[in-house]
Amino acid sequence: MAIIIKTPEQIEKMRIAGRLAADVLDMITPKVREGISTGELNEICHDYMVNVQGTVPAPLHYGAQADRPGFPSSICTSLNEVVCHGIPSDSKKLKKGDILNIDVTVIKDGYHGDTSAMFCIGEVEEYKQRLVNVTRECLYLGIAQVRPGARLGDIGAAISKHAHNNHYSVVEDFCGHGIGEGFHEDPQVLHTGLAGTGELLKEGMTFTIEPMINLGKRGTRIKKDGWTAVTRDGRLSAQWEHTLVVTPEGCEILTLRNGETTPQLP
Ligand code: MF3
Ligand code: CO
Ligand code: CO
Numbered sequence: 513m514a515i516i517i518k519t520p521e522q523i524e525k526m527r528i529a530g531r532l533a534a535d536v537l538d539m540i541t542p543k544v545r546e547g548i549s550t551g552e553l554n555e556i557c558h559d560y561m562v563n564v565q566g567t568v569p570a571p572l573h574y575g576a577q578a579d580r581p582g583f584p585s586s587i588c589t590s591l592n593e594v595v596c597h598g599i600p601s602d603s604k605k606l607k608k609g610d611i612l613n614i615d616v617t618v619i620k621d622g623y624h625g626d627t628s629a630m631f632c633i634g635e636v637e638e639y640k641q642r643l644v645n646v647t648r649e650c651l652y653l654g655i656a657q658v659r660p661g662a663r664l665g666d667i668g669a670a671i672s673k674h675a676h677n678n679h680y681s682v683v684e685d686f687c688g689h690g691i692g693e694g695f696h697e698d699p700q701v702l703h704t705g706l707a708g709t710g711e712l713l714k715e716g717m718t719f720t721i722e723p724m725i726n727l728g729k730r731g732t733r734i735k736k737d738g739w740t741a742v743t744r745d746g747r748l749s750a751q752w753e754h755t756l757v758v759t760p761e762g763c764e765i766l767t768l769r770n771g772e773t774t775p776q777l778p
Contacts, residue, residue: 514653514698515690515698515714515717516697517714518586518692518717521622523757526623526692526755526766529567529619529621529625530539530767532620533617533618533755533767534617534620534625534769536560536561536590536616537563537769538769538770540553544612544631544633546633548606549600549605550589550606551552551604552668553563553587553600553614554587557587561586562626566617566647567623569587569618570620571586571588572616575652579738581738583597583599584599584741585599587615589615590612590613590715590741590749591604591606591613592748593742594613594686594741594742595686595724595732595749595751596613596686597740598613599740602664607633608632608636609633609634611640611750613628613629613631614631615628615751615753618638619693622693623692624695624766625755626691626695626722626753627753628722628757630648630752632644634732636769637703640748641725643680643725643748646680646725647680647723648752649674649775650671650674650703651722651723651753651754652774653670653674653777654668654721655721655763655765656777657765658721658756659762660715660758660760661712661715663708663709663711663712663713664699664701664705664709664713665706665708665710666705667705667721668701668702668703668705668712669705671703671721674778676718677724677778680727681729682703683726683731685729685731686722686724687700687722688700688719688720688753689720690719691719691755693717699719701720701722702721715758715759715760717757718756718766720753721758722751723755726745726747726751726776727748727753728745728746728748729743729744732744749773753767755761755765
């Protein structure tokens with residue numbers, strides 16, 4: 513497969529899909545509190561996407577293979593040691609001290625917008641908040657590399673440097689991806705790598721950056737449900753995700769949330 517460079521008309525559709533994905537996170541934010549279940553969060557997001565936005569929740573029934581069913585829900589909810597692709601459940605109620613990733617992907621007018629954010633439930637211990645904050649900095653350091661003429665390896669190098677400086681590890685079993693009419697297009701956007709190597713970035717490319725950063729070791733395993741990825745060592749994992757388009761000057765974040773500001777970067 514090859515990387516699809518988007519036309520201005522396609523980019524405008526990606527902008528709309530991206531904003532709608534971000535709007536779902538904004539909508540759900542006040543509801544992400546102690547006592548609510550991830551199943552309830554899924555239901556609220558599903559109704560909002562389908563009935564308010566007129567979007568299609570891309571995860572629902574996505575990715576069926578011989579050895580696993582399609583994803584059963586409309587969002588991914590990845591709690592604590594869950595790295596990604598957590599399945600919402602009515603029996604998983606949020607507790608004080610939990611850290612939760614909510615990953616939203618909508619389809620509007622044939623184009624995808626994909627974004628995720630971390631939520632801390634109640635007061636969380638400082639080491640958890642630090643993991644969440646550093647992971648967001650990793651995302652933004654990756655984004656800061658994106659411009660025509662840069663290479664994919666520049667993104668992974670910037671992310672892994674910051675993670676390792678903070679004594680965290682970077683998950684290598686999952687990566688960012690091209691996105692457009694397809695949910696997961698070329699290229700694969702690794703969150704580790706060597707600066708100056710890999711695919712050359714060009715204006716009109718659209719892809720996600722979505723680093724998963726672990727408190728302990730980088731290894732993951734998939735649970736028996738065929739989807740839920742957890743850390744092998746059972747320690748915490750955090751993730752943030754944006755969808756971007758490469759512009760002449762750098763990049764535009766297509767999934768910015770209302771009032772979202774860039775973190776102070778080292
Ligand atoms: N949204 C995830 C990503 O960032 C993919 C979820 S696939 C699903 O690529 F099937 F688990 F929803
Ligand atoms: Co993604
Ligand atoms: Co996602």
